[in-house]
Amino acid sequence: MPGVRDKVAVIGMGCTKFGERWDKSVEDLIVEACYESFEDAGLKPKDIQAAWLGTAWSGELGRTLAYPLKLGFIPITRVENRCASGHDAFINACYAVACGAFDLVLVCGVEKLKDTGLPIPGDYNPTQLYTSRVDTGFLPVTPWAMFALRYFHHYGIPVEEGRRILAKIAVKNHFNGSLSPKAQFQRRITLEEALNAPVVAWPLGLYDCCGIADGAAAAILTRADLAKNFRDDYVLVKGVGMGCGMYQGQVMDDWSLVHVEETVRASRMAYAEAGIKNPRKGIDLAEVHDCFTIHELVIYEDLSFVPRGRAREGVEAGTFELKGELPVNTDGGLKCFGHPLGASGVRMIYEVYKQLQGKAGQRQVEIRNQIGLTHTCAGTPVDSHTAAVAILGLRGA
Amino acid sequence: MPGVRDKVAVIGMGCTKFGERWDKSVEDLIVEACYESFEDAGLKPKDIQAAWLGTAWSGELGRTLAYPLKLGFIPITRVENRCASGHDAFINACYAVACGAFDLVLVCGVEKLKDTGLPIPGDYNPTQLYTSRVDTGFLPVTPWAMFALRYFHHYGIPVEEGRRILAKIAVKNHFNGSLSPKAQFQRRITLEEALNAPVVAWPLGLYDCCGIADGAAAAILTRADLAKNFRDDYVLVKGVGMGCGMYQGQVMDDWSLVHVEETVRASRMAYAEAGIKNPRKGIDLAEVHDCFTIHELVIYEDLSFVPRGRAREGVEAGTFELKGELPVNTDGGLKCFGHPLGASGVRMIYEVYKQLQGKAGQRQVEIRNQIGLTHTCAGTPVDSHTAAVAILGLRGA
Numbered sequence: 075m076p077g078v079r080d081k082v083a084v085i086g087m088g089c090t091k092f093g094e095r096w097d098k099s100v101e102d103l104i105v106e107a108c109y110e111s112f113e114d115a116g117l118k119p120k121d122i123q124a125a126w127l128g129t130a131w132s133g134e135l136g137r138t139l140a141y142p143l144k145l146g147f148i149p150i151t152r153v154e155n156r157c158a159s160g161h162d163a164f165i166n167a168c169y170a171v172a173c174g175a176f177d178l179v180l181v182c183g184v185e186k187l188k189d190t191g192l193p194i195p196g197d198y199n200p201t202q203l204y205t206s207r208v209d210t211g212f213l214p215v216t217p218w219a220m221f222a223l224r225y226f227h228h229y230g231i232p233v234e235e236g237r238r239i240l241a242k243i244a245v246k247n248h249f250n251g252s253l254s255p256k257a258q259f260q261r262r263i264t265l266e267e268a269l270n271a272p273v274v275a276w277p278l279g280l281y282d283c284c285g286i287a288d289g290a291a292a293a294i295l296t297r298a299d300l301a302k303n304f305r306d307d308y309v310l311v312k313g314v315g316m317g318c319g320m321y322q323g324q325v326m327d328d329w330s331l332v333h334v335e336e337t338v339r340a341s342r343m344a345y346a347e348a349g350i351k352n353p354r355k356g357i358d359l360a361e362v363h364d365c366f367t368i369h370e371l372v373i374y375e376d377l378s379f380v381p382r383g384r385a386r387e388g389v390e391a392g393t394f395e396l397k398g399e400l401p402v403n404t405d406g407g408l409k410c411f412g413h414p415l416g417a418s419g420v421r422m423i424y425e426v427y428k429q430l431q432g433k434a435g436q437r438q439v440e441i442r443n444q445i446g447l448t449h450t451c452a453g454t455p456v457d458s459h460t461a462a463v464a465i466l467g468l469r470g471a
Numbered sequence: 472m473p474g475v476r477d478k479v480a481v482i483g484m485g486c487t488k489f490g491e492r493w494d495k496s497v498e499d500l501i502v503e504a505c506y507e508s509f510e511d512a513g514l515k516p517k518d519i520q521a522a523w524l525g526t527a528w529s530g531e532l533g534r535t536l537a538y539p540l541k542l543g544f545i546p547i548t549r550v551e552n553r554c555a556s557g558h559d560a561f562i563n564a565c566y567a568v569a570c571g572a573f574d575l576v577l578v579c580g581v582e583k584l585k586d587t588g589l590p591i592p593g594d595y596n597p598t599q600l601y602t603s604r605v606d607t608g609f610l611p612v613t614p615w616a617m618f619a620l621r622y623f624h625h626y627g628i629p630v631e632e633g634r635r636i637l638a639k640i641a642v643k644n645h646f647n648g649s650l651s652p653k654a655q656f657q658r659r660i661t662l663e664e665a666l667n668a669p670v671v672a673w674p675l676g677l678y679d680c681c682g683i684a685d686g687a688a689a690a691i692l693t694r695a696d697l698a699k700n701f702r703d704d705y706v707l708v709k710g711v712g713m714g715c716g717m718y719q720g721q722v723m724d725d726w727s728l729v730h731v732e733e734t735v736r737a738s739r740m741a742y743a744e745a746g747i748k749n750p751r752k753g754i755d756l757a758e759v760h761d762c763f764t765i766h767e768l769v770i771y772e773d774l775s776f777v778p779r780g781r782a783r784e785g786v787e788a789g790t791f792e793l794k795g796e797l798p799v800n801t802d803g804g805l806k807c808f809g810h811p812l813g814a815s816g817v818r819m820i821y822e823v824y825k826q827l828q829g830k831a832g833q834r835q836v837e838i839r840n841q842i843g844l845t846h847t848c849a850g851t852p853v854d855s856h857t858a859a860v861a862i863l864g865l866r867g868a
Contacts, residue, residue: 076571124713134527135553136715137855147736149713150857151559154549156532162548166563173569174473316521316546318533339544458534460547 078165079347081172082311083301084466085294086115089424092289092411093258100132100186101142107290107417108143108182115294115304122294123176124149128163128183129416130156131190139182157363157452158316159183160419161462164293165314171295183421184290185414215283215366217454219275222368224331226277229383237277239386240367241268244281244409246395247364251406253396253437258287258412282367287412291420293427301469307431312445313350313465315343319458332383334369336461337376337451344463345378350445353378354400357465359429359439360447361422364407369451374402377449377463401439404429415452422448423464430468444468475562476744478569479708480698481863482691483512486821489686489808490655497529497583498539504687504814505540505579512691512701519691520573521546525560525580526813527553528587536579554760554849555713556580557816558859561690562711565861568692580818581687582811612680612763614851616672619765621728623674626780634674636783637764638665641678641806643792644761648803650793650834655684655809679764684809688817690824698866704828709842710747710862712740716855729780731766733858734773734848741860742775747842750775751797754862756826756836757844758819761804766848771799774846774860798836801826812849819845820861827865841865 088110090103098106112118127139127150136150153163160183167181226236245265251257263281271280301308317339341353350356360377364370374385379400380393388394394402405411405425408418426446428434445467453459485507487500495503509515524536524547533547550560557580564578623633642662648654660678668677698705714736738750747753757774761767771782776797777790785791791799802808802822805815823843825831842864850856 078570078572081570130531134551135849135855136713136857137717137850140715140717140855144717145715147714147716147733149562149737149740150552150715151563151713152551154531154551155547165546166548166566169563169566169570169572172572173475173478173566175475175566175569316533316548317544318537318542318547319544320534320537320541336544340546343546452532453534458532458537460533 077347078168078172078311079313080310081298082168083296083298084309084311084423084427085296085301085304086111086117087293087424087427088114089256089291089421090289091256092287092414094188095288096188098288100138100184103186103288103290104139104142104182104184107292108180111292111294117178117294119143119145121178122148122180123178124170125180125182126163126167127152128159128181128420129185130154130159132185132416155452155460157413157415158419158450158460158462159416161448161450161464162316164420164423164464165316165462167295168311168314171297177296177300179295180292181295181420182290182292183416183419185416186288187286187414188288214454215275215278217456218366218368219278221331221455222277225368225372228330228332231386233277237269239389240282240371241265242389243367243370244268247403247407247409250396250404250437251410253435254405254410257406257410258285259410278366278368284365284408285412287414289411289414289417289421291417291424293420293423308469309427309430309466310469311464312467313344313348315340315463316461318460319453331455333372334376334451334455334459334461336459337373337449340461340463341377344465348465350465356443357400357445357447358441358443359401359404359426360449361405361407361425362402362449363451364403364409365413370402373449396437396439404434404437404439419448419450419462423466426466430466474744475565475569475708476710477707478695479565480693480695481706481708481824482693482698482701483508483514484690484821484824485511486653486688486818487686488653489684489811491585492685493585495685497535497581500583500685500687501536501539501579501581504689505577508689508691514575514691516540516542518575519545519577520575521567522577522579523560523564524549525556525578525817526582527551527556529582529813552849552857554810554812555816555847555857555859556813558845558847558861559713561817561820561861562713562859564692565708565711568694574693574697576692577689578692578817579687579689580813580816582813583685584683584811585685611851612672612675614853615763615765616675618728618852619674622765622769625727625729628783630674634666636786637679637768638662639786640764640767641665644800644804644806647793647801647834648807650832651802651807654803654807655682656807675763675765681762681805682809684811686808686811686814686818688814688821690817690820705866706824706827706863707866708861709864710741710745712737712860713858715857716850728852730769731773731848731852731856731858733856734770734846737858737860738774741862745862747862753840754797754842754844755838755840756798756801756823757846758802758804758822759799759846760848761800761806762810767799770846793834793836801831801834801836816845816847816859820863823863827863
């Protein structure tokens with residue numbers, strides 16, 4: 075079998091409390107997440123043979139991970155793919171384990187953003203032709219607001235009606251976050267609070283936007299045939315996928331601006347590897363990239379949970395709620411965890427791992443297929459995206 | 472066989488002219504290198520199934536590669552490991568091909584430094600505890616100058632004698648560079664010129680230091696069993712290795728400051744995979760990280776080309792010259808190509824690929840074992856390194 079399917083197992087995971095971690099350095103967050111993963115797997119740092127660090131701006135070189143963990147001269151790859159950095163690190167680690175290069179590896183995603191905020195897009199290398207031109211003057215919320223209005227228009231949804239649909243997603247995720255001890259925001263909100271919140275960029279209000287947070291998460295991977303030596307309830311990697319866009323060309327020429335093609339491609343690749351023909355029926359839960367509620371709405375369609383243009387029906391029917399047919403963002407998502415870029419993808423894998431093991435406490439969902447999906451997506455609709463998907467399944471699934 | 476050995480083949484390579492490329496953007500350099508690799512392999516961009524971008528500062532996200540090459544929504548990983556970024560990208564691509572995830576992938580290393588210079592170490596994220604403290608106030612040459620004096624002292628080499636040994640390395644590399652049409656500097660120098668050049672940081676003079684340059688290089692990889700469909704003289708990946716250090720702790724506590732442990736570990740890993748027991752006898756040529764001549768000197772020892780402390784004897788004997796027993800930096804090395812960080816590792820693989828194929832023109836070395844080694848090493852002796860090694864062999868080697 076080519077690729078990673080059923081060759082790689084997750085045998086330990088860790089995740090910090092996300093939020094305002096003013097008193098913690100990047101290294102402190104790495105230690106907090108990784109030591110939880112070591113303990114969960116019953117390992118020590120010296121057992122790790124290679125590591126992957128996923129971070130967009132909170133580190134440079136493998137030593138960012140080597141120093142705080144005292145990893146002795148092992149290979150450490152630092153991966154950056156902005157919001158998909160954590161997933162990309164995880165996927166590359168899977169390839170290395172799947173080809174037999176290592177038996178035990180560590181993946182850590184980390185980002186510390188509260189001190190610095192998001193670096194301003196456009197403030198990059200002046201020798202690159204395109205980055206500055208495309209990004210300057212945009213904050214992430216601006217193009218997503220344009221996207222929301224365009225989506226509403228395309229499907230004939232009155233803006234106030236559209237805002238109510240998005241608010242329902244925010245209410246759902248805040249409810250789930252209230253059951254997540256590690257979330258940045260653990261407070262439930264009402265539909266009225268969401269709709270009456272200050273507008274950030276019309277039609278998106280405060281509760282349509284995820285927060286800026288600090289956080290880290292970590293995973294220990296091994297070869298599938300070794301996993302039973304570490305635990306019975308290990309989780310297998312069933313399929314991975316990525317899709318990387320090409321700047322604004324496709325927006326202007328080819329895009330309707332009502333979907334994100336990169337997510338479609340990434341999920342198609344992962345579904346093919348995992349052998350999932352009907353995602354709506356075959357997946358128990360999904361953690362997806364709800365940087366803004368409109369993004370979660372369109373992700374339902376891009377991941378083929380619902381037909382194109384029909385996401386709102388799913389929202390109205392409660393399909394994606396904790397007790398719905400296909401719960402999405404069961405831990406509260408980016409909405410409640412905030413979005414420390416490199417950490418988010420690995421944090422999602424942490425949630426799916428715990429859910430598949432039946433260890434998600436008050437937010438535990440029903441596990442029927444023993445399959446969960448995670449998804450991050452970097453970029454904005456007016457430049458381009460990098461989307462990444464990892465599908466996990468409980469042993470034997 | 473675990474790992475990558477004999478599972479991955481290089482079937483096409485490209486490399487730009489290195490140097491002052493004021494009129495070219497990062498994207499232009501990517502196009503120049505990658506299209507040479509496509510042509511060499513007889514492929515088109517649309518044939519590429521996944522890609523890895525190695526760059527330290529000249530890009531962000533996979534789209535840096537996707538846009539100029541119009542790679543349609545494929546997975547693209549961006550790897551950063553400072554000076555080892557190119558090698559690290561190459562190694563991760565090897566893992567993905569070796570596990571069967573893709574049949575045809577692209578690796579591109581690129582950096583454009585002439586416009587910006589080297590970003591100042593220490594000017595990093597203030598939320599990281601250690602980077603700033605270690606790096607501030609150091610330029611790369613400063614710790615290498617300390618290292619040189621310490622090395623001379625440790626082995627009882629008078630400083631003027633040590634400078635003469637280093638100058639011989641510079642003379643060798645400038646000779647080789649004079650035969651490299653793509654090198655930044657293609658001018659031979661004399662021992663006297665090297666010794667009388669302005670001092671940059673005692674005992675290192677101008678010709679002990681590599682230049683700042685722009686450049687890019689690219690490789691097309693496929694599964695070994697598919698390689699013969701593309702060309703007869705494909706090159707196999709025989710072994711890869713990396714070693715990542717942990718900041719200054721080991722310098723102060725454990726290091727003699729006369730070797731770089733990361734290079735020892737990276738090469739040990741690669742030698743084991745490639746089955747090389749005696750590197751001095753088993754390798755036809757090596758491209759190594761001569762950011763400063765003292766680094767090349769100690770690399771001879773760290774790669775086990777000579778016993779510890781005996782590198783100067785090899786230099787005096789001409790062992791590493793073009794017609795010597797084990798030619799090193801046959802294209803002129805970083806000394807003559809400059810060091811566009813992400814590009815350097817892939818540029819080295821380009822040289823070894825051409826040499827193994829017998830296509831290195833005036834600088835062609837004798838190929839007996841059909842094995843070549845490449846090595847980059849990020850960092851400085853007073854913070855920490857990331858070393859990476861890739862060993863390549865002609866088909867059937």
